[in-house]
Amino acid sequence: MSAAAAVSTAGYLARRAAQKEKVRILYRRALKDTLNWAVHRHLFYRDASDLRERFEANKHVEDLDTIDRMIADAEASYNKWRHPDPYIVPWAPGGSKFTRNPTPPAGIEIIYDYGREDND
């Protein structure tokens, strides 16, 4: 058992690193979602610490398959709880100011001739 784990160390570490990255991204999204649902800061702090407790409770799991299953379950529950109208920074994709005033393409000019006609 330990020999098998030692032989596939590189693969094991790669899988663990991928899982850790998934967990970090999931925590980030869940935290943003928590802020979306709980708009007021005092409620958000309480919910954020609850979320942190849930993540910390599973911190010491070592088995790769269990971790994969837990990540899949957590992502499913995150998708279930996503806010329908999340706060996105206005200039970012999905925000209200995104592509509101795009820069005009190069070479387009406004000729200010104030309606002067050609036969003047």
Add this chain to the structure above:
Amino acid sequence: MAMRAAILRYIRLPARAQTLAAPRSREWTLLGGSSASRSMSSHGDDHLTKEEVVERVLSVVKSFPKVDPATVTPDVHFQNDLGLDSLDTVEIVMALEEEFKLEIPDLEADKIDSCHLAIEYIHNHPMAS
């Protein structure tokens, strides 16, 4: 009457000449070159100086409850020097996003591991304010 027409024709000519000349279009391409900039918006106008970015980032990191304020320097690494968790790093990055009104994509935010990287990223971001 003829003189008026001649004067108007003379006055009109420079505008036409300028539209055909290269400098105007070059000016527009310089402004429209960076794809993330919007020239008619006033958001992101206040280009932050490096010292201001450093000061604000350090104040955000120092006000984090799990961090000892005395050990925070602009070169500190969140996990190695401050002894924070990876989840704490995520929280700090979110706090920085809120402070500078940024939206950092998930994969980029994952890579921000130290104060130095955070300051670089925020300073080079066109929409930081």
